[in-house]
Amino acid sequence: MILMSGKDCSNYIKEEIKKELNNINNKLKLVVIRVGEDAASKVYINSKKKACESFNIDFEEIVYPDNITDDILINKINELNNDTKVTGILLQLPIPNHLNKDKIINTIDYKKDVDGLTTINIGKLNNNEKSIIPCTALGIINMLKYYEVNLEGSNVVIVGRSNLVGKPLIPLLLKNNATVTVCHSKTKDLKSHLLNADIIICAVGKKHLITKDMVNSGAVIIDVGINRIDGKLYGDVDFDNVKDIASKITPVPGGVGVMTVTSLISNIIECYKLQM
Numbered sequence: 001m002i003l004m005s006g007k008d009c010s011n012y013i014k015e016e017i018k019k020e021l022n023n024i025n026n027k028l029k030l031v032v033i034r035v036g037e038d039a040a041s042k043v044y045i046n047s048k049k050k051a052c053e054s055f056n057i058d059f060e061e062i063v064y065p066d067n068i069t070d071d072i073l074i075n076k077i078n079e080l081n082n083d084t085k086v087t088g089i090l091l092q093l094p095i096p097n098h099l100n101k102d103k104i105i106n107t108i109d110y111k112k113d114v115d116g117l118t119t120i121n122i123g124k125l126n127n128n129e130k131s132i133i134p135c136t137a138l139g140i141i142n143m144l145k146y147y148e149v150n151l152e153g154s155n156v157v158i159v160g161r162s163n164l165v166g167k168p169l170i171p172l173l174l175k176n177n178a179t180v181t182v183c184h185s186k187t188k189d190l191k192s193h194l195l196n197a198d199i200i201i202c203a204v205g206k207k208h209l210i211t212k213d214m215v216n217s218g219a220v221i222i223d224v225g226i227n228r229i230d231g232k233l234y235g236d237v238d239f240d241n242v243k244d245i246a247s248k249i250t251p252v253p254g255g256v257g258v259m260t261v262t263s264l265i266s267n268i269i270e271c272y273k274l275q276m
């Protein structure tokens with residue numbers, strides 16, 4: 001079994017990022033907008049801030065209270081769209097339910113949309129055009145490539161259909177000639193689909209949803225899930241048992257999560273290039 005380390009793959013990508021940054025004379029800047037005091041969001045933003053600092057990219061966090069209105073957020077984003085010092089804009093999710101999430105996200109100029117969540121970037125991705133790719137999906141594809149996992153002709157089963165992970169993986173995997181199945185909360189008999197998979201990518205958020213009996217011997221497992229229980233992190237896959245039959249598997253923590261933050265830096269550079 002090969003442990004697919006997010007850190008090792010990330011270190012490789014970081015070298016590529018450094019080379020790219022050497023060719024950029026201007027200072028890059030990321031602005032993160034946070035609404036409310038969600039504890040997990042604060043942790044994620046902190047790791048984004050650290051990553052930016054390590055590459056000498058300016059970082060600013062703008063914080064609004066829970067009861068903020070759509071209009072205030074939209075006006076702020078328009079201001080940031082027009083600010084030539086700002087390379088990338090990220091709306092930290094989740095935001096409170098009373099806000100119009102789609103409208104707010106789509107106010108972000110697609111050239112500054114470091115999360116790749118605007119309809120323009122999603123459309124471009126699905127149309128095989130150059131686009132900003134959602135960070136986690138990009139990190140997963142880079143990891144599969146780094147660990148030389150064959151995608152062409154492989155049966156890939158994605159579990160979870162979110163805009164952040166499951167859905168953007170579909171065009172990315174199809175582009176690499178994989179056969180793609182997407183399972184979700186309404187899927188009947190998840191196990192039968194999983195037993196047909198050469199590669200499983202699980203992004204659900206349920207501790208140990210995937211157990212050893214649901215996995216083919218020799219399958220490649222990418223565990224995206226982050227489940228914080230009594231201060232400890234677990235994936236969606238029962239790692240301790242599944243690792244015995246998988247050919248390659250990501251750990252939690254130390255797998256996909258590390259890649260997501262590195263992909264953000266790659267996306268800031270991609271945004272910069274789009275704006276040139």
Ligand code: NAD
Binds near residue numbers: 183187224225226
């Ligand atoms: P989400 O929370 O928006 O949605 C969960 C998905 O799981 C839905 O599509 C739903 O249909 C599916 N689902 C729910 N129960 C299911 C079941 N029993 N069987 C099959 N499918 C089921 O998804 P998300 O935002 O992609 O997050 C999923 C998990 O991945 C969470 O634990 C999240 O914390 C984690 N995550 C990790 C990273 C990272 O960088 N490692 C990034 C994003 C999300």
